[in-house]
Each structure stands twice: as C-alpha cells, then as structure tokens.
Amino acid sequence: xxxxxxxxxxxAKAWDERVAAYEEEARSNPWRKRxxxxxxxxxxxxxxxxxxxxxxxxxxxxxxxxxxxxGQSLRNTHLPPxxxxxxxxxxxxxxxxxxxxxxxxxxxxxxxAAVTSIALVVGMALGMCGGFLGxxxxxxxxSVTDFVWGFPLILVAVLxxxxxxxxxxxxxxxVGIVNVAAITRVVRGEVVVLRTKEFVExxxxxxxxxxxxxxxxxxxxxxxxxLVLASYYVAVAIIAEAGLSFIGLGAQPPLPSLGKMVADGxxxxxxxxxxxxVPGIGIxxxxxxxxxxxxxxxxxxxxxxxxxAKGVEKG
Amino acid sequence: xxxxxxxxxxxxxxxxxxxxxxxxIEDLRISISSEGSSFEVVKxxxxxxxxNEIVCLVGESGCGKxxxxxxxxxxxxxxxxxxxxxxxxxxxxxxLSLQSRELRRLRGxxxxxxxxxxxxxxxxxxxxGSVLKEVVRSHRDVSRAEAKEIAVRALVEAELxxxxxxLDSYPHQLSGGMRQRVMIALAIALDPRILIADEPxxxxxxxxxxxxxxxxxxxxxxxxxxxxxITHDLAVVASVADRVAVMYAGExxxxxxxxxxxxxxxxxxxxxxxxxxxxxxVSRGSLHSIPGRVPSPQxxxxxxxxxxxxxxVLDSCWEANPELQRDGAQSLxxxxxxxxxxx
Amino acid sequence: xxxxxxxxxxxLIVLFVSSVAVFYAIRLSGGDATAAALPGxxxxxxxxxxxxxxxxxxxxxxxxxTYMGRILSGDxxxxxxxxxxxxxxxxxxxxxxxxxxxxxxxLVFLVGVPLGIIASLRRNSWADQGIMSMxxxxxAVPNFWLALLAVWLFASRLGWLxxxxxCSTKQLIMPAVVLxxxxxxxxxRMTRSSMIESQNSDYVRTLRAGGLSEWRITCKHVLxxxxxxxxxLAGLRIGQIVGYxxxxxxxxxxxxxxxxxxxxxxxRDYPVAQFFSLVLVTLVVMGNWVADTGYTIANPRLRxxx
Numbered sequence: 031x032x033x034x035x036x037x038x039x040x041x042a043k044a045w046d047e048r049v050a051a052y053e054e055e056a057r058s059n060p061w062r063k064r065x066x067x068x069x070x071x072x073x074x075x076x077x078x079x080x081x082x083x084x085x086x087x088x089x090x091x092x093x094x095x096x097x098x099x100x101g102q103s104l105r106n107t108h109l110p111p112x113x114x115x116x117x118x119x120x121x122x123x124x125x126x127x128x129x130x131x132x133x134x135x136x137x138x139x140x141x142x143a144a145v146t147s148i149a150l151v152v153g154m155a156l157g158m159c160g161g162f163l164g165x166x167x168x169x170x171x172x173s174v175t176d177f178v179w180g181f182p183l184i185l186v187a188v189l190x191x192x193x194x195x196x197x198x199x200x201x202x203x204x205v206g207i208v209n210v211a212a213i214t215r216v217v218r219g220e221v222v223v224l225r226t227k228e229f230v231e232x233x234x235x236x237x238x239x240x241x242x243x244x245x246x247x248x249x250x251x252x253x254x255x256x257l258v259l260a261s262y263y264v265a266v267a268i269i270a271e272a273g274l275s276f277i278g279l280g281a282q283p284p285l286p287s288l289g290k291m292v293a294d295g296x297x298x299x300x301x302x303x304x305x306x307x308v309p310g311i312g313i314x315x316x317x318x319x320x321x322x323x324x325x326x327x328x329x330x331x332x333x334x335x336x337x338x339a340k341g342v343e344k345g
Numbered sequence: 346x347x348x349x350x351x352x353x354x355x356x357x358x359x360x361x362x363x364x365x366x367x368x369x370i371e372d373l374r375i376s377i378s379s380e381g382s383s384f385e386v387v388k389x390x391x392x393x394x395x396x397n398e399i400v401c402l403v404g405e406s407g408c409g410k411x412x413x414x415x416x417x418x419x420x421x422x423x424x425x426x427x428x429x430x431x432x433x434x435x436x437x438x439x440x441l442s443l444q445s446r447e448l449r450r451l452r453g454x455x456x457x458x459x460x461x462x463x464x465x466x467x468x469x470x471x472x473x474g475s476v477l478k479e480v481v482r483s484h485r486d487v488s489r490a491e492a493k494e495i496a497v498r499a500l501v502e503a504e505l506x507x508x509x510x511x512l513d514s515y516p517h518q519l520s521g522g523m524r525q526r527v528m529i530a531l532a533i534a535l536d537p538r539i540l541i542a543d544e545p546x547x548x549x550x551x552x553x554x555x556x557x558x559x560x561x562x563x564x565x566x567x568x569x570x571x572x573x574x575i576t577h578d579l580a581v582v583a584s585v586a587d588r589v590a591v592m593y594a595g596e597x598x599x600x601x602x603x604x605x606x607x608x609x610x611x612x613x614x615x616x617x618x619x620x621x622x623x624x625x626x627v628s629r630g631s632l633h634s635i636p637g638r639v640p641s642p643q644x645x646x647x648x649x650x651x652x653x654x655x656x657x658v659l660d661s662c663w664e665a666n667p668e669l670q671r672d673g674a675q676s677l678x679x680x681x682x683x684x685x686x687x688x
Numbered sequence: 689x690x691x692x693x694x695x696x697x698x699x700l701i702v703l704f705v706s707s708v709a710v711f712y713a714i715r716l717s718g719g720d721a722t723a724a725a726l727p728g729x730x731x732x733x734x735x736x737x738x739x740x741x742x743x744x745x746x747x748x749x750x751x752x753x754t755y756m757g758r759i760l761s762g763d764x765x766x767x768x769x770x771x772x773x774x775x776x777x778x779x780x781x782x783x784x785x786x787x788x789x790x791x792x793x794x795l796v797f798l799v800g801v802p803l804g805i806i807a808s809l810r811r812n813s814w815a816d817q818g819i820m821s822m823x824x825x826x827x828a829v830p831n832f833w834l835a836l837l838a839v840w841l842f843a844s845r846l847g848w849l850x851x852x853x854x855c856s857t858k859q860l861i862m863p864a865v866v867l868x869x870x871x872x873x874x875x876x877r878m879t880r881s882s883m884i885e886s887q888n889s890d891y892v893r894t895l896r897a898g899g900l901s902e903w904r905i906t907c908k909h910v911l912x913x914x915x916x917x918x919x920x921l922a923g924l925r926i927g928q929i930v931g932y933x934x935x936x937x938x939x940x941x942x943x944x945x946x947x948x949x950x951x952x953x954x955x956r957d958y959p960v961a962q963f964f965s966l967v968l969v970t971l972v973v974m975g976n977w978v979a980d981t982g983y984t985i986a987n988p989r990l991r992x993x994x
Contacts, residue, residue, distance in 0.1 A: 039658075039660060039663070041647075041648075041652075041660065041663035042652075042653060042658075042663075045646055045647065045653060045663075046653070048644060049640070049641075049644050052643065052644050177702055177705065177706075179976075181927060181969075181972055182927045182928055182930055182931020182932070182972065183931060184931040184932065184934050184935065185927075185930060185931050185934065185965075185968055185969070185972065188934060188949060188950065188953055188965075189709075189710060189713045189965055189969075190713060191953055192713060192952075192953045192961045192965065193712075193713040196954075265827075265828065269830045272830050272832070273830060273831070273832055273935050276830075276832045276935065277832075277934070277935055277938050277950050278950070278954050279953070279954075289830070289832070292832065292833055292836065296836060303840065306833075306836055310830070310833035310836070310837070313830050313833060314828055314829045314830065314833065317828040317829070317830065318824070318825065318828035318829075321824060321827060321828050322824070325824070418896075418897055420893055420896060420897060445902075449899050449900075449901060450899065451899070452896065452897055452898065452899035453897065453898040453899035453900075454899060457897060457898070458897040460890065460893065460894060460897075462890060465889065465890040465891065466890045466891055466893070466894045467891050467894065468891040468894075468895070468909050468913070469891070469913070470909075470912050470913055470916070470987070471909070471912075476895075479900065479904075480895075480898040480899065480900065483898075483899060483900050483901070483904070484899055528894070531894070531898055532897075
C-alpha cells in the first residue's frame, strides 16, 4: 500500500492529470454554463429578443418621437397607419398612436416592474422567515398567504378600487398583494425543504445566527425559483393592469394605458380597427415576451419548477 | 466474524444442484447518452444464470450492474440508455430482438424483477390487491376470485403478515419491509423461471434485510428458480450467493463460486472489497479502503480499468485492458494476480 | 372526517375575515355615498340626513354588525342608483353568471384535459409542439383583446354570432369560450406535465416488469395519478373564472354578477358594490374549499390518517 503512494509511475501521473483537466472543465463556472444554456434555449432567446424590442420601444421611443401623448388634433382624427407623419395612425382625438403606444408600454412596464420587484423582496423575506423560523411565525404567514392565494386578482383590484377610487393605486396594490402571496408561498415551500438539508444543519451546529443562515445560505438557493415565478407574475401584472384599465379602473385619461386604449378604440372596430388592434398587439407582444423569458428561465434553472409555476393562478 | 465465516454458516453446497442454463448474457454493451454525447457504461458483459442457482452481481454504484439487469427485462430508460451490442438469450430466444408484445408476455410470468426502492415503486392510488390481481389476470385467464386467491397465496409466500387483510391496503399504509414483500409477491405470483433482484434490501433496515433475503432464498429453492441478485454489499453476497460475478467500471473482472471467491479472491479489486469488510473479531484494527475513485465513463484509463487503484499494478497494465480468462468455474481479468493476504 | 371538519372551520373563518375586509375596503375612500343617490343640487343638510338614515355616521364596526345582521336576515337593501332590491338582482344576475361560468368551467376541463393528454402522449411531435405553443400564446393574449377580436371576426365580419346580449345559446358561445380560454391553456399545460411526471414514476417500471401493456399502464395508472393535481386545482379555477367574468361580462353585455359589480364600483353605488363583492368572495372561498376537499378525496394518501 505504501509503495503505491510514493512511486506512482509516469503512466499513473499522466492519467491523473488528464482526469483533473477534464473535471476542471466540467466544473467550470456554473454561471458560464448557464449562459451557454441560455443562448441555446430557443424560448429564452426569442422571448428576450421580442422583449428587448418592445421594452426598447417603450423606454427609448418617446425620446425620439416626443412624448406628446395627449396632444389632440381634431383635424387628424382616425388616420390609418402609415399616413404621413403618423406611423401607426391616430385615434379618435387625433392623438398619435405610436407615441401613445410607447408611453402605454412604459406605464405597463412601470407598474409591472415596480410591483414585482417589491413583491419579490417582500415575498422572499416573508417566505424565508415563515419557512425557516417555523412555529407561530410560520402559521401566521401561511394563513395570510392561503387566504389571499385563491383570490382572483381582478376581484381584489375591483374591491380596492371600490374603496380607493380609480387610478393606478388599487391596481398596484392588488397586483402587489397577490404577487407577494404567490412568491411567499413558493419561497416558503423551498425553504421548508432546504431547512432539512445538511448544510443548514451544519451551519446551525456551528452557531451561525438565523439571519446569517437566511442571508448567506437560503437566499441564493431560493433566488432561482423566486425569479422564475416573478417573471411569470410580471406577465400577470401586465395583463391585469390592462384588463382593469379596459373596464375603466386603472390609469386615468389622458395617461395612455394600453388597456384603456383598447377600450377607447372599441367603438370603431369596423372601420378604424387599428385603434384597438395596435395597443392589443402591444399588450400581447409584451406579455408573450415576458412569458417566454419566464419559461426559458425556468427551463434553464430547474425543469422541476414547471409543476409549481403552472399551478399558479392568474385573474 | 469475517466474511468467510459468515458464508460457511449456511451449510449446503448448492452449486452442485444447479440445472441447465436459463439466461445467457453475451457480450452486452450499453451506452448512455446525455447532453449530446454518449459513452459506454457496460462494456462487454457475459453472464449465465442457471436453474436453481443464485448468481450475485457485485460492484460499486455506477459500475453498470443495474443497467445490465434492466436490459434483460427491456426496461432501460428510453432515450437515455440503449443496448449497442450483444445478445441476451432466454431459452434459445434473444430477448433483445423480441417484439414488445412477446417481451411483455415473458415479463412477470417467466422472468420477473424486483427493485430497490419500494416506496416509489408501487402505484399510490391503487390497493396492493388490485395491482396484484391485475398482473395475474393479464397473464392468466382466471376469474376475479381465482386471481384473488393467487394474490393472497403470493403474499403469504412473501411472508406478509395478515395477507388477506392487506389486499385492501394502500402502499403508504405499509412499512418499507412490507412493501418490499409486496414487490416480491408481485414477482413470484406467476411462478417465474428467473427472478432478478436489483438491490432488494439496500433501502431497508438491517433486521428486515435478513428476513427478506431469507425469504427470497427459500422461495428460490422451493421453485428451483434461477436468480440474479444485484448488490453492492458483500455481506449479502456471502449469505445467499451460489456464484458471484464482480463488476468494475462496466466489466466483469472476476467470477467464481462463492466459497472460492471468499477463500481465495484473485482480482485485486475483489481482494480490496473483501479486505474492506469490517472485521468485528479484530479490535482496534484500522479500516481498509481502496484508494482512488471509480473512473468516470468519460475518462477511462488507457489500459486496465483498475490500474490507477491497483496495488500490484505493472507498467504493462497501463497499456492494454486484460481479457476475461475462463478457467473452469472461475474467470479472471487480470495481468498480475497475486495471492490474497488479509492484513 | 376530522380533517374535513377543521377545514370547514377554517373556511368559515376565512369567510368572516373576507366579509370584514370587503366591508372595510368599500368604505375606505371616505368618498361620498350620497353622490350616487342624490342629485348634485342636494343641500348639505339633506345629505347629512340621508347619511344618518343609511347609518353611515355610526362607528364602522357597528355598521358592520348591522349590515351583516341585515344580510343574514335576508334583506341586504336596495341599489342606490335604481332602488332595485338587491335580492332580486342577485337571483336574476346570479342565474346568468351561473350559466356563463358553468359553461366556461365545463369547457376548461372537457377541452383542456384531453388536449393535455394528447400532448403528453405524443411528446415532441408536431401535435405536442403545436398544442404547447398555442397554449403559450393563449396565456399571453389578454382575454379582453381576444374578446374584441372574436367580436370583430365572428360578429362584424362573418356575422355568425351576435356580438352582445343575453341569453340565447348563440349569445353564450363567445363569452363562454373567451372566459374559458386561459383556463384551457393552463389546464393543457398542467395536464401534460402531470402526465409526463407520472409516466416517469418508478411504479410504471414495476408495472412494466409485471408484463402489463403500455396502453393499460397509461390509461389506468398514469392517468389516474396525473389527474390528482388537476382535480385539486379545479376549485381554484372557480376563482379564476369569477375574476375574469368581471371583464368578459362587461364586454359582451352579459348581465351577470360581474357586470353589476363593475358598474356599481364605477358609479359608487355602495350597497350594490358591497353586497355583490361579498357574494363573489364567498363563491371564491367556497370554490377553494371544494378544491381542497376534492384533493383529499382524490388522493388516497390523504384519505385516512393512519
């Protein structure tokens, strides 16, 4: 046995090196591997392209096109797309549809992003606390999330609108609440599973404080499913905001909300259908790209998640 | 008690009772494909199981023994693993070239299999009685009442207590050991000629392990079945095997009747495995282990697959992989076998 | 049994909390209830008297109890806008919503589940990829836009179906399909993934080793296991449909509970908003309870606590 250690032949050493090199390559930076999967994943790729296009339109468009979404021009009402000076035509008040589309996208993105990011932070915090600390805290967290969980988003929003009046606030609150509930639920589930794993036990045994465990060990592991879910909910938020402004809640005129624009154009479907079609395509494109990104993210990070994400409720 | 002593407690020399060959695996090669590339995990395995004998296939996890067993039944995970070469002969027919319908007729009825993990291996939404009856009735043209009788009889033979009452139980209502008995009952209900057991006791408590093994052996002797038992545990081998085949990195490196294997292991790997068995009779001895790791299929050593870990390695061992040499009832794949010394 | 009882208690508590939440939510704005009921020219004293009569000046918790008392005794009051009795509104509009919602619910499962099964059986084939991409798109398209599209196509252009109104079968088709659309897409995906997961389970291997045919294994064992999560989420579909019905009914002029509620909120008709919110919330909560009970029945593991 002793001879083996000391006098490894040149053959043995050569082979050892080969194995080491192979493993080094296989173990390469997980993020780089993920990046490689990302570019190979068609869903993510298409979604991202589409998303960049649309988001770019929303963010950058107004810089070039001017942000005059409210400027009416009663002489130029109902102009079809590709008319001189009005790339997407005008609506019933002569307002430039392209500009309104861009601003509308901005509004949708703002609502969705703001809500989802806050919800992500709050949801992860709540979920980690509930799942990890257990006991009383957990029961409170679970009851509250279960309570909100089954509620259709739109109903909650309408309720809040009943109390808070129209405008973006009830929409943001409603989407936020449901978002938080969903993220908390998923995060809590993950944490409950992680809690029993050895590395957590080990950390505890070393006397690491609860907070540090949550921050250093649980957070990175929970990030992935939470992000996937959040991207899904961005799509939900966009649709919800659009739907609510369609029926009259949500963003108030003259601020263009894509949903409101569709509603406005409703009366002119027969002859000037683009007034509804354009914002409609805008919504669909935005949501589609976010959905694709979410699906792609999920495929890259963990195919297991499919089950949980699809059980999530919209509406 | 050392392994050698465990085995001699059994008494009978069963190897003289074995009958004609039932299952002949010839030069089997299995490849796994993952992420675009494929590599061999079973590299030319040949094995024979005869009537009324228990053959143990022993090796570490990942050496390909489970894959070999699964391929006999045609149960390799589709799209992941496939047989690239070889024949599996059952009573003159090559199982690998059978139509699925013919294969299905053999499964459960002539060749059956029990698996490692009883928790997930039973359908949770059906009672064990209904599954048993279903399997019975898919092979035999019997009435429901007769099927029920056969089911109860099988459960009794598998030594499940209160067998008749448990027909209406769901898998989650039974303990791990009981579930494994249900699996055994499923496998022997139709009186197969060959039984393949893939690590049947690995997931169970030690006390239950012994009972299950006893049960399997008793049923095997009764019906004179040929049994292929896959395990990584030499103690299991010592207690039930008639013949042993040791597998390493996808190849069989040694094959011998069980007494010979433990009395005089020839391959360095086998020697290492036996040496690694903790010996209760020796106090304060150090634990022996085999240095190094099993080579991953993507980076096989250039010569003998065991060379990097071998105590008796020569330079010539790095140049070519030795062939499996047969000598009577024993086989060995080694250039430089040395006599076994217990240290 | 014990589990069902505790679940029932939990549901009742949820109902209670919901009713309080709804009550407070509507009262939140402190906006003027009289704005809806009285003409703009009414004097402040008159409004004050009106508020007194409606009991709006009492402390909120007292209002809550008075209100709940009135509901439970069967008289929730009248609409502020047209003075119709709320109970009669409930039965009339409730029936319409039930027809619409029920049809949509049925469509979700009768279309979604079979499609999902087909997709899972023919993985990665054209059928599968087609079904999956359609469902992705279906989930992205906002259903009100889809509704408009459908109206434009089937009503204006082709003239096959009426664009709005109630209550013939022809008028039911479009709103029901639009309402069911997203639920169908979700169900397809869930069914597919559930089937695939079941198919990859260990017990399938055991059954194959027993010599059962693929057909039998899939239709009897895999399917049965795969349906469990789908059944369990059926109750949540109720909530989803209730939510979307608010929009769909508005678009298609289908006079159901949703349309009533939305109008009431827009017009600040408090009694109506309050009462119908409560009704819908109760529906949702009951739906969740049904879902939970259904799951318990479908999954033998939860049936008896050993």
